[in-house]
Amino acid sequence: MSNRVINILVPVISVIIGLIVGAIVMAVSGYNAVDGYIALWNGIFGDSYTIGETIRQITPYILAGLAVAFAFRTGLFNIGVEGQLIMGWAAAAYVGYAVEGLPKFIHLPLALIAAALAGAFWAFIAGVLKARFNVHEVIATIMLNYIALHVSNALIKVWADGGDKTQRILETASLRSPFLESITQYSRLHWGIIVALLMVVVMWFILDKTTRGYELKAVGFNHHAAEYSGMSVRRNIILAMTISGMFAGLGGAMEALGTFEYVGIKGGFTGIGFDGIAVALLGANTPLGVIFGATLFGSLQNGALNMPNEAGIPTEIVSIIIALIIFFVASGYVIRVLLEKFNSKKEGK
Amino acid sequence: MSFLDVLYFIIPSAIFYAAPLILAAIGAVFSERSGVVNIGVEGIMVIGAFVGIVFNLFTVDVFGDFTPWASLLAALVVGAVFSLFLAIPAISLRADQTVTGVALNLLGAAVALFSVKLIFDKGQTEFITERFARFDIPGLASIPVLGPMFFHNVYGTSILAIVVAIVAWFVIYKTPFGLRLRAVGEHPMAADTMGINVARMRYIGVMISGALAGVGGAVYSLTITNNFSHATISGQGFMAIAAMIFGKWHPLGTMGAALFFGLAQALSIVGGSIPYVQDIPNVFLLILPYVLTIIALAGFIGKANAPKASGIPYIKGQR
Numbered sequence: 283m284s285n286r287v288i289n290i291l292v293p294v295i296s297v298i299i300g301l302i303v304g305a306i307v308m309a310v311s312g313y314n315a316v317d318g319y320i321a322l323w324n325g326i327f328g329d330s331y332t333i334g335e336t337i338r339q340i341t342p343y344i345l346a347g348l349a350v351a352f353a354f355r356t357g358l359f360n361i362g363v364e365g366q367l368i369m370g371w372a373a374a375a376y377v378g379y380a381v382e383g384l385p386k387f388i389h390l391p392l393a394l395i396a397a398a399l400a401g402a403f404w405a406f407i408a409g410v411l412k413a414r415f416n417v418h419e420v421i422a423t424i425m426l427n428y429i430a431l432h433v434s435n436a437l438i439k440v441w442a443d444g445g446d447k448t449q450r451i452l453e454t455a456s457l458r459s460p461f462l463e464s465i466t467q468y469s470r471l472h473w474g475i476i477v478a479l480l481m482v483v484v485m486w487f488i489l490d491k492t493t494r495g496y497e498l499k500a501v502g503f504n505h506h507a508a509e510y511s512g513m514s515v516r517r518n519i520i521l522a523m524t525i526s527g528m529f530a531g532l533g534g535a536m537e538a539l540g541t542f543e544y545v546g547i548k549g550g551f552t553g554i555g556f557d558g559i560a561v562a563l564l565g566a567n568t569p570l571g572v573i574f575g576a577t578l579f580g581s582l583q584n585g586a587l588n589m590p591n592e593a594g595i596p597t598e599i600v601s602i603i604i605a606l607i608i609f610f611v612a613s614g615y616v617i618r619v620l621l622e623k624f625n626s627k628k629e630g631k
Numbered sequence: 632m633s634f635l636d637v638l639y640f641i642i643p644s645a646i647f648y649a650a651p652l653i654l655a656a657i658g659a660v661f662s663e664r665s666g667v668v669n670i671g672v673e674g675i676m677v678i679g680a681f682v683g684i685v686f687n688l689f690t691v692d693v694f695g696d697f698t699p700w701a702s703l704l705a706a707l708v709v710g711a712v713f714s715l716f717l718a719i720p721a722i723s724l725r726a727d728q729t730v731t732g733v734a735l736n737l738l739g740a741a742v743a744l745f746s747v748k749l750i751f752d753k754g755q756t757e758f759i760t761e762r763f764a765r766f767d768i769p770g771l772a773s774i775p776v777l778g779p780m781f782f783h784n785v786y787g788t789s790i791l792a793i794v795v796a797i798v799a800w801f802v803i804y805k806t807p808f809g810l811r812l813r814a815v816g817e818h819p820m821a822a823d824t825m826g827i828n829v830a831r832m833r834y835i836g837v838m839i840s841g842a843l844a845g846v847g848g849a850v851y852s853l854t855i856t857n858n859f860s861h862a863t864i865s866g867q868g869f870m871a872i873a874a875m876i877f878g879k880w881h882p883l884g885t886m887g888a889a890l891f892f893g894l895a896q897a898l899s900i901v902g903g904s905i906p907y908v909q910d911i912p913n914v915f916l917l918i919l920p921y922v923l924t925i926i927a928l929a930g931f932i933g934k935a936n937a938p939k940a941s942g943i944p945y946i947k948g949q950r
Contacts, residue, residue, distance in 0.1 A: 307745075311745075311749050312749075359729055361670075361729070361733070411925065411928070411929060415928070415929035415930055416930075417925065417928040417929050418928070418937070420668075420670070420729055421872075421876060421924070421928060422925055422928065424670075424869055424872070425869075425873060425921040425922075425924050425925050426921070426925075427869075428866055428869065428870075428918065428921045429918045429921050429922065432914050432917040432918045433914060433918065435914070436912065436913075436914035549862055549865070550861075550862065550865050550866075556733060556736070556737065559730065559733050560734075560737075563730060596744065596745050596748035596749065598740075598741045598742075598744045598745035598748070599741075599745060601737055601738075601740070601741035601745075602738060602741040602742060602745060604737060605734045605735075605737035605738035605741060606734075606738070608730065608731075608733070608734035608737070609716065609720055609726075609731065609734050609738075612720055612726035612727055612730045612731050612734065613720045613724040613725075613726045613731075614726075615724055615725045615726070616724050
């Protein structure tokens with residue numbers, strides 16, 4: 283088995299073990315695991331409505347996954363995707379409803395850019411803290427997540443005149459489309475998936491096709507070597523965080539301009555940013571891998587909503603399965619060792 | 632309200648809100664000192680809060696007045712066991728500690744809510760009937776000024792938290808065990824050469840962290856919310872990590888930071904009835920702990936340095 287095959291097998295095996303353990307948890311809790319997985323399947327692919335909703339759920343997951351993956355590739359761990367996404371959500375919604383009188387081809391891009399900038403700015407803070415003051419980005423971004431949550435809630439309260447959500451965004455800023463709704467029995471499927479897939483290409487292009495991308499990766503691999511060959515480590519760290527935050531901010535725009543068309547006060551995190559870590563991990567931090575990771579976790583999350591109705595199983599079972607999959611992928615070292623043992627035995631015969 | 636009245640009101644509430652933070656943050660100190668980053672404190676606190684409430688509800692007929700304390704003990708045990716989900720991958724399987732911690736947070740919240748729905752068939756538990764009693768500390772409560780501030784109507788859990796912090800300081804700085812724990816977190820290879828079992832010390836560090844985070848979560852649910860739902864623990868675990876950093880990985884510093892964050896939390900909740908404080912927009916009090924932590928880390932309040940080997944899996948024979 284080549285290294286490449288093992289790299290693909292580790293996440294696949296992790297997902298399978300995760301699903302098996304999930305079945306055991308359901309069985310031990312007195313639920314019928316087969317009914318549970320049938321309900322999950324129907325919640326993902328049941329009819330055109332659920333398929334539309336599944337794709338809608340995958341959209342922000344792709345962007346959150348890209349944000350985490352991009353940072354990982356440049357040697358940074360961006361746990362702050364959640365906060366950057368929240369800031370992007372708020373910015374897109376604000377531009378979406380407050381800026382009036384623009385045609386769609388200006389208003390919609392403007393709202394998207396506002397979200398990207400808000401997310402990028404929030405990550406930029408963490409980048410500066412890391413580059414200038416040597417603050418570890420994991421701690422800085424965790425703290426910034428909570429600051430984002432409280433600050434955006436305070437802003438929304440002002441925007442909504444004391445209410446708990448802003449008014450609806452204008453038609454000219456919306457990603458929704460009557461066409462997509464009509465072919466999916468009025469699901470909330472919107473054009474955001476195109477934006478997300480476009481960003482997958484953008485990430486691939488930046489990292490693999492530009493000099494700047496090469497520098498970003500070089501700083502991540504070995505910042506001493508990068509420094510020695512004349513690259514500015516500080517500037518590259520800040521830039522890497524900023525680009526990562528831009529993806530996260532766009533993830534927020536998907537919720538603001540597509541799914542909900544407003545922004546509301548949040549009691550807690552959306553969870554999309556943290557699931558983005560799982561997406562990137564499963565996708566081995568590659569652009570293509572992120573699509574697969576987002577498809578899997580987005581489908582699971584959306585399918586889970588069908589489980590209480592059809593099988594009487596709480597939706598949280600899917601979060602348990604996702605957490606287990608992360609544990610198994612993170613412990614991939616063991617799976618790797620076992621695969622290699624299995625392999626050498628076979629070769630020995 | 633006179634200034635003294637304000638103090639009589641706000642200081643006990645600050646200590647009250649700080650107790651869970653102190654416990655969880657001291658736990659995090661043990662874990663990080665042994666070289667394992669525990670981002671999963673939040674998830675363990677959720678499990679602790681859940682176990683505390685459920686144990687209280689179901690054993691109230693057995694334990695009577697002692698029920699809340701028995702519930703803490705249950706949360707302690709479950710928290711320690713649950714932290715193995717972090718310890719085993721991070722220590723034995725060389726997994727990325729931050730990723731595993733994130734997974735622990737997901738798992739904690741999911742398992743607790745799944746179980747609540749399984750047991751109660753709805754999103755939250757009943758309210759507990761047997762709560763912690765408040766009491767006056769004999770003698771000390773009658774001291775003028777200080778008495779009503781610190782020793783009047785106190786919760787046993789607040790005293791427990793402060794005692795745990797002091798004991799932690801003694802254990803980490805004054806015992807051979809503490810020296811070994813710190814050695815493993817600073818330079819595991821040197822410690823290994825001197826015959827210290829690195830993996831064993833790290834397991835102990837993480838499990839103490841799990842136990843204390845479990846108790847911290849249970850103290851929060853048993854004294855503050857009195858039931859368990861998805862919103863019971865929302866950020867206290869991360870605030871505990873912030874307190875640990877702000878306290879520079881030192882138990883007493885951590886306790887001080889947690890008390891201060893408790894004050895910020897108390898002000899954000901009861902501040903509306905205090906003159907001057909009610910004029911400060913709530914959002915500033917809410918973000919204060921997090922902003923201060925970033926400022927502390929940036930080196931504006933003395934340099935805060937993490938244990939050197941924190942976050943790095945130890946692989947024997949690797950330089």
